[in-house]
Amino acid sequence: MKSKTIKKLYTLHSWVGVITGILLFVIAFTGAVSVFGRPEIKLWANPEIRALAPVDTVKIEQLIEEYSTKVPEHYKEEILVFLPGVRSSTGLFIMFESHHGDPIPEGEAPKRNPAVATIFKFDPNTYELVKEKSGLVSELFSDSQYDMAEFIIGFHADLHMGRPIGLLTTGALGLTMMLSIVTGIFIHRKILGQFFTFRPRKNNSLMLNDGHKAIGVWGLLFNSVIAFTGAFLGLAIVVLVPAAAFVSFGGDQDKLIETFTAVQEPVIRNIAQPTSVSAAFEHAFKIEEGTTVDSMTIMGYGDKSAMMYLSVRGGESVAAQTAVYNADAEFQKVYSNFARLGGYTGAIIDVMFPLHFGNFGGIFVKLIWAILGLGTALLPLTGLMLWMERGVNAANPRYSMKTYQRFNRLIVGGCGGIVVATILLFPSNVFLKYVMVVDNVGPAIWWPFFGSWLAIVLGAFIVKCEKKFARQLVVATAILLMAVLPIDLVVSGKEMVANFTYGQQVSLGIDIACLLMGVYLLKALKKYSANTEKQAAISVSNVIAQEVM
DSSP states (O other): OOHHHHHHHHHHHHHHHHHHHHHHHHHHHHHHHHTTIIIIIHHHHOGGGTTOOOOOHHHHHHHHHHHGGGSOGGGGGEEEEEOBSTTSBSSEEEEEEETTOSOOOTTSOOOOOOOEEEEEEEOTTTOOEEEEEEEEHHHHTTTOOOOHHHHHHHHHHHTTOOTTHHHHHHHHHHHHHHHHHHHHHHHSOOGGGGTTOOOTTTOHHHHHHHHHHHHHHHTHHHHHHHHHHHHHHHHIIIIIHHHHHHHHSTTOHHHHHHHHHSOOOOOOOOOBOOOOHHHHHHHHHTSSTTOEEEEEEEESTTBTTOEEEEEEEOTTOSSOEEEEEETTOOEEEEEETTGGGOHHHHHHHHHHHHHHHTOSSOHHHHHHHHHHHHHHHHHHHHHHHHHHHHHHHSSSOSSOHHHHHHHHHHHHHHHHHHHHHHHTHHHHHHIIIIISOOSOHHHHTHHHHHHHHHHHHHHHHHSSOHHHHHHHHHHHHHHHHHHHHHHHHHHHHHHHHHOOOHHHHHHHHHHHHHHHHHHHHHHHHHHHHHHHHHHHHHHHHHHHHHHHO
C-alpha cells in the first residue's frame, strides 16, 4: 500500500480516536463491569435474594387460581408470572392483562383501547401479598424499582440517555470502533511482529506504544466482535427495526415486533379445564441441567386450549429460549426468540446479546470477557496518550501546549472519573439501601455516580498537576475496591456465616476479587512511580554528562 494512503489512514485512525476515545473508554470499562451485572453484582447488591428458598410451584399455581377471581374476566386474557431471582426482581409478581383494554360501553363508537392490567407482588419467602397495582400496562412499570446492577447495565447500553439518542450514541460508537480496528490493521501491516513486542522498562513512550499495539493485536478478534455486536444492539431498535417495518409491514413497528417476539394466542374452546401451572414449571426446570426459569406467560387460562410459554436460560443453549406447554403441561417444543426466522439469520441475532456480554459458558467465560473488556477500554486510552505525547514532542506541534494540557486534563477527569464513580456504586448502594432506607435505589444512585464523575472532571481542570491528580484517583479507586469486603461483611456477615449459600459464595467472590484488585493497583502505582523517578534520574544524569563533555 502506498505511503500516502497509509498516512491518510493514520490521520483518520488518529482523529477517530481523538474524537471518540474518551467515550469509547467509558463504554468499554462499564461494559467490562456489566459482564458481572447478573447474577454476581445483582446478588451483592441484594443480600435478601442470596438465600432464596426453592420456588414453590404449587403455591404459585394456587395464587394464580385465587387472584384470578379478584380481577375482571377479561383481565385473564394473558397472565404473566415473574419469578424472584437475579434476572427479574427480588419479589414474585403475577400480572393479569387485557390486551384490548376495558370493554367499550354500549352506544360508544368502537375504538382501540390500550392494554390494561392488575399486578400483584408477593413476598418470595412467605408468598404473602405485598402490593397491588392496576392501570395501563404502559404505566405500570414506569416506576419499577431497580438497583446498581440494572443501573450499570443500563448505563453501558445507552448512557442513561434513553431511546433513541442513547442507543444511537452507543451504536455509533460501535461503528467508530470498527473503523478504528480496520484502519489500525492497515497502519500496522506487520501485525504478527507485534504479538510479543512489549518493552515496559525502557521508557513510558515505548511502553505506551508497545502496549497500544499489543492490546490491539491480542484483542483483535474480541474487539471486533464487541464492536460489531455493540453497534448492532445499539442501532437495531432505532434504525433496523423501523427500516424493516417500513419495508415489510407498512411502517407498523408494533406489528413487526409482535410477529417475531409475541407468543401465539390459542383459539379458545370455552371448555373449562384447570391449567397445570405447577407441572409445567417443574418440567421446565429439568429440560436440561443448569436450566433456570425467569417467567411464564399463560394464554387462555382455565380453558382446555390454554397454552403456557416459559422463558428459560442455561443448558447447552447460548441464547434465551421459550419452552411451550399445553393446558395439561405436556411439553410441545422449545425455541429461541428469533429461531422462527429460520436459517442462519435467526441464530445469529439470538447470540448477539449473550456474545456481547459473555452470558454463556459460566464464570470462566465472564472472567475472560471482563479481562479482554478492560483491554478494549485501554486501547483508546493508550491511543489518546500516544497522540498527545507525539504532539507535544513534535518539532512543530500542531496545537499549543495549553491545548494539549487541557485535553490531558479532560482524559484524566473523564476516564479516571468514570472508574471512581463505578466503584463508588458499591458503598453508595449499601448507604442508600440500609442507612437512608431508600426502596428504589436505582434512581437515587444517579447522584453519587454522576456527581462524583462531574466533580472529578472539574477537579482535573482545577488542580495544579493533573499527573499527581491521576495518581490520587488510582489511590482512591484502590481504597474503594478494598472497602467492598468490609462493607459487605457489615451488612450480611452474620447471615453469611449462618447460611453460606451459593449466593453468599458469589458475593464473597466479588469481595475478594475487589480486595485483590485494590492491592494490585497500589502495588502497580508504587512500581510505576519508582520507574518514573528512575527514568527521570537517568535523564538528568545524561544531561549533566553532556554538559560536562
